[in-house]
Amino acid sequence: MLRIASVSLSYDRRKVITDLSCQISQGRVTAIIGPNGCGKSTLLKAISKNKKVDSGSIYLQGERLAEMKQKKLARLMAILPQNPVAPPEITVRELISLGRYPYLNWRNRFTSHDLKIVDWALEKTFLLDLQHQPLIQMSGGERQRTWIAMTLAQQPQLLLLDEPTTFLDIAYQHEILELINRLNREEGLTIVMVLHDLNQAARYADEIIVIHNGQIYKKDIPAKVVTPQTLFEVFNIRAKVLHDQDNNCPFFIPLTKERLS
């Protein structure tokens, strides 16, 4: 689905990613994690074409991203940035309808098919009852669901999310990640998301990519990635890794740092 071929990226003239290559396969949930400033968000920006690569190429379904038409790309891939903005008066439905933009002709006429897709996106995100609410009056979790619904209206095959839970209360964080997982299962949507909570990544992702020193430190299933060794080498914490039987995923609990005690 997505192939990154020896990509180098810089941020504020500082090299953050050097010669990184990897493949992301269709229909899976991939979480990108790493310490702050490791370039994980920059990498996501490059994948979404919001950042120029210094060298290397990114391919989406075999086609080079740089040569793809913007509207065609918009029908294949959607992105939800970390802190999206919208006019305060806009309603849920209005915002989601904007997700149909890549499919409209120059007259911007909505067909009954477009309306149906918007209804579907509302339904998938449990927003049917709230569709005429102004965005400003909604809770953080509902707002984030609205944004996800907007990306759904784009009918993408690949959805990129940049820390989708960062500004949310803990209950909403869980709700959003559940929603993302369900969309992956029910609609076959391929998900690539940057997360900063390693336990959340272990719980919800099929595969985790750990970025460290501008390179991929590890790319594997959660059980192989979340290990005391990774936690120490990449995040500089000593931790105990346990296994959750119910969800069949690892989770970690930090231990007291030796030099503090």
Add this chain to the structure above:
Amino acid sequence: MATKRDMQHKKTALKITILLGLVAFAVISFLLSVSLGAYQLSIEDIVRAIMSETEDLNHRIFWNLRVPRTMVAALVGICLSVAGAILQGVMRNPLASPNIIGVSAGAGLMATICLVLLPRMSALLTPAAFVGAVLTTLLIYVLSWKNGVQPLRMVLAGIAISTLLSSFINLILIFYPERVHDTLGFKIGSLMSKTWHDFYLILPYALVGFTIAVITANRLNILMLGDEIAASLGLNVEVTRMSFIILASLLAASAVSVVGLLGFVGLIVPHMVRLIIGSDYKYLFPGSAILGAGLVMFCDTISRIIFAPMELPIGIIMSILGVPFFLFLLKGRLKIAKNS
């Protein structure tokens, strides 16, 4: 399912009703403006002036003074309001409007230079003002950019640039007072003695500008979602933003080249429309145009009758209305826009 559709239809119907209400206000303002003034025309006089061919005093006042002036007022209102609506969207900033961010001053400076250097070439006036407006907008845009356009930076940069450009205008006016008649009117915005000539001078710009704005309204809706999402929805962000800046400059410049530095229309009108009709530019543009036309005609009428037979420049009335509104925005609305 049916109720959802009904709700959707109801919302659209409500918006159209509001637009019709604005049209009614504009029509009333038009009628007031053509009948009231130092010399009053009754409805009977007006009907007679429209019907008859005889060139009596009423007929001449109506056709040669009142109607052209009112029509110029309407066009200026449309241009400034739509320009303000565009700038607020492009800069994602509720305080953006032609006079606050210095676009009007830029247009005014170039217009003044044009009047002084080429007094006979009135057709060049609007293009010159346009160049001034575009350059100023770009300058403000660059100055207020720091990971996106910062509202406060933009207002401060706008005030600084505006002040500087206005001093240049004053400098020119001091050296060549005879070249620009009604200097005061130009500086604060005035519709005094506007004629059919002025009307035809800006009609094409207003018409073209407004039409393009309405056709491309949805792109501005997309741009409002931020650069990343707009790009991810397939919009060419840089090209779209530049085109809208040029469009807003064109509209603002055409207004400035005829009435001078009339402020606050572009700030107040799009906001009032946003409050009552929402932020969808497909409705916001027509709404702003209609309310803008109505408001300028209305305020111009007030400026003529409040101290009749003496006339005030409309800019004074506009500022008295506009400054409190600006302060209100600074206090309340700016915060909301940031949080969302």
